Amino acid sequence: MLIELAHFALILAFIVAIAQMIVPMIGAQKGWAGWMAFADPAANSQLILTGFSFAVLMHAFIVSDFSVALVYGNSHTDKPLLYKISGVWGNHEGSMLLWVLILALFGASAVWFGGNLPVTLKARVLAVQASVSVAFYAFILFTSNPFTRLAQAPLNGRDLNPLLQDPGLAFHPPFLYLGYVGLSMTFSFAVAALIEGRVDAAWGRWVRPWTLAAWVFLTVGIALGSWWAYYELGWGGFWFWDPVENASFMPWLISAALLHSAIVVEKRETLKSWTILLAILAFGFSLLGTFIVRSGVLTSVHAFANDPERGVFILLILGVFLGGSLTLYAARAGVMQAQGAFGTVSRESALVLNNILLAVSAFVVFIGTIWPLVAELAFGRTLSVGPPFFDAAFTPFMVLLAIVLPLGSLLAWKRGNLNRARLPLAGLAIFAMAMAGLFYAIYAGRSLLGPAGVLLGVWVVGGATLDLWLRSGRGNIVERLGRILRLPRGDWGKTVAHAGMGVTIFGVAAMTAWQQEDIRVVQIGDTFEVGAYSFTLDDVEQVAGPNYASTMATVTSQRGDGRPFVLTPEKRFYQVAQMATTEAAITNGILRDLYVVIGDPQTNGGYAMRVYIKPFANWIWGGAMLMAIGGVISLTDRRLRFAVGAKRAAQVPAE
Known part of the structure; x- marks a missing residue:
């Protein structure tokens, strides 16, 4: 019964979205306040109805209701709870339901946080956003219904794609959809501004x-x-x-x-x-x-x-x-x-x-x-x-x-002075080149890609830091640090985001240029060396997982007389899906990753093994997270959250 109610709620959300697409747009055109006000409760209703549908589908996955075709095709009773939940969006129909849920969420967010918007612009934005929702509700209901029932419920399901049974893939799609669908709001603002005939500083x-x-x-x-x-x-x-x-x-x-x-x-x-x-x-x-x-x-x-x-x-x-x-x-x-x-x-x-x-x-x-x-x-x-x-x-x-990023940050608005902006960067350029030369010497001149990445990374990170420092004005260090701490969060967010880009550039170049790779057949008990590290295949055993069988190797790695690392790469086989996956064993570090993969057994009794030493690998994702953190810091800036001081006289519409 819940499944049918969820399906009905989705149909009702579709009808509400159609009304939201039409009524506020007419109201904004005619100047009818009541019709424009209809957009707010309609957007909230869409979110409630779609949220109910999504919650019911998630419940069906959690309790393994195999009378639902989608659950049967993408779940199994032995699957861990996390992957039962992520199985909701680990398929086409469920992921599209998540898509329309996020569309409804952004529409409702425009209601909650759009108090400073002009009434007509807000009504048009919500109407355009609803038109996007209408298209995707139609897509789901007519081609991708997630609530289709089976005539007879099977005893068990066909399991989720094993490649998707992973923590990274459990959270990757929701974040990606929040980004994809979030851009629908910028689209709605653009179209609403064009309809209204107002594109100005406030917009x-x-x-x-x-x-x-x-x-x-x-x-x-x-x-x-x-x-x-x-x-x-x-x-x-x-x-x-x-x-x-x-x-x-x-x-x-x-x-x-x-x-x-x-x-x-x-x-x-x-x-x-x-x-x-x-x-x-x-x-x-x-x-x-x-x-x-x-x-x-x-x-x-x-x-x-x-x-x-x-x-x-x-x-x-x-x-x-x-x-x-x-x-x-x-x-x-x-x-x-x-x-x-x-x-x-x-x-x-x-x-x-x-x-x-x-x-x-x-x-x-x-x-x-x-x-x-x-x-x-x-x-x-x-x-x-x-x-x-x-x-x-x-x-x-x-x-x-x-190259352009630090220089552009230091230029003045309207008319800049290139010499004035260039002088503070001269010392940074010398330091960046010195760091590139140092890394070139450390890695014995093996590649120019790595030093180039060091040069650009130091240049971008240093430029972001220098920009923040120059905003502190004149005075002693204590006074300037105090002023830096009082700078708007938007300035801090920009610095962190730009620095994150520099870190990622360095990580990509360093890992690509200086990684070491070794592929060989190894007998149990054999020891071999890759770079400065030794690797020993201690054992290979069969291990039973919750819904898979694993061939797990135990590998010990050591650098000289240092502390040994134990790595356990796996080769998993999912019986229901009849599919094998590779689970690499990785010892993460700030300066390098040790990366080991176990392959298939060979005719001579050994195992294929692949070993990588990856310098600065984690700097790639660390830089990406810094970029995201910088964006979050900027979002907390009061000027952005409330559009303080953004209201200016509307431009005269085109005839």
């Missing part, structure tokens, strides 16, 4: 916290996915330029550009047209990612579905929202005339360059991701675009971005 201030929140969630989601790929897939990498990885990375790049361009709109009343376009494209790339994951047009280990009919439905959603918004964007070009001018050397120019580099790098990733599909459809050729292309085409833009 820039209002859209920034929604963009920042979505960017933070995307950062955490991408980092969790990368971390999972590193330790779960057993290949020792952190990024493979897989189509689904790229599908999440493109909106991250565009939302980062949007975040910076919105600052220019707020501060200088310029870049309005570009900022609106980025807001539209950011959500467009989110929808494109949904299409890639669920249509089956591109092959990926992350893909949820292989259903062309669903892919066509999502492509239709993408066409309607992206095409409609871009048409409106063209029609309302007069609304977005720039009010402020700025010099070639200024912070505005640096932010424009920042936007160009981020947008072009996203376009490069888009071309590399979609080109195999274009080649097959247009030329009948099957080809693949792999890491060599992305590494060669994408990296130069990130290098330029890292």
Whole structure:
């Protein structure tokens, strides 16, 4: 009975969303306060109804109600509780229900935190947000119903994909969806502003916290996915330029550009047209990612579905929202005339360059991701675009971005002085080059990639720190530190986020340049050396897990006479899914990771083993978390939360 009630609640939420899409929009156009006020209870009702549906589906997974087809196809009684819960979104139908729940959550959040918004703009934002919800409610109810019953309940289920039975993958999709769907709010603000004929400094201030929140969630989601790929897939990498990885990375790049361009709109009343376009494209790339994951047009280990009919439905959603918004964007070009001018050397120019580099790098990733599909459809050729292309085409833009970042932060608004900004950075440049030379000497000149990463990492982190220090003004150290502590949280958040980017750049370059790898067949009791470490295969035994059988090795590693490390890599076999997974054993450290994978038994009685020594591996994810923490710190800035001082006179709409 609960399942049927949940299905009915989802249908009712669909009806409420249709009403919310129409009534407040008419009310804003006619100036009818009552019709505009309808948006608030409608958005809250959507959240309650969709939340109830999601809670019922989660309950069905927890109690193993195999009369529900979705539970039967993605759960099992022996599965641990965490993976019963994560099984709710570890499939196509459940993940789409999570998607619409987050859509409803963001819509309700606009009600809760939108008290400072003009009444008409708020009504239009909620109406546009509801239109996105309507499209996805229709998608679920007509093509992907999660509440389908089986005529006869089986005794047990078919289990969840073993690759998804992992803590990293349990939390990765919700964070990623919060980022994907969060960009729907920036889209709603952009379309509502175009309809209203108002794009000004106030709008820039209002859209920034929604963009920042979505960017933070995307950062955490991408980092969790990368971390999972590193330790779960057993290949020792952190990024493979897989189509689904790229599908999440493109909106991250565009939302980062949007975040910076919105600052220019707020501060200088310029870049309005570009900022609106980025807001539209950011959500467009989110929808494109949904299409890639669920249509089956591109092959990926992350893909949820292989259903062309669903892919066509999502492509239709993408066409309607992206095409409609871009048409409106063209029609309302007069609304977005720039009010402020700025010099070639200024912070505005640096932010424009920042936007160009981020947008072009996203376009490069888009071309590399979609080109195999274009080649097959247009030329009948099957080809693949792999890491060599992305590494060669994408990296130069990130290098330029890292070089520009500290200099741009020190330039003044409107008209900057290049010499004045350059002088404080001279000492930092010398220090960065000295650190690069030191690492080049330590690693015996094996690669220029590592020292280049050190140079850029120190440059970006040092530039972020220097920017904060220069904001403290003049005086002795104690006075300046006191002023730094009193700086707005937005300034602190920017510093932490930029420093996190520098840390990640260093980690990627160091791990790629200096990692050591060894692959061999090892007998039990054998000892071998990789770099400065010795490894001994002590034993291999069969271990029974809750819903799998494991071949577990015990490996002891030691550096000279130092403390030994015991690692237990596994090869798991899930009986229900009839699928094997590799569980790497990793000893994490600040300066390096020891990474061991056990392979299949060999005919001579030994075992295949792969060993990596990965310098500074954890700096990659540590930097990503710093970026996310910086975003959270900025979100706590009162100026962002309440849009203090953002209200200015509305611009005259285009005739």
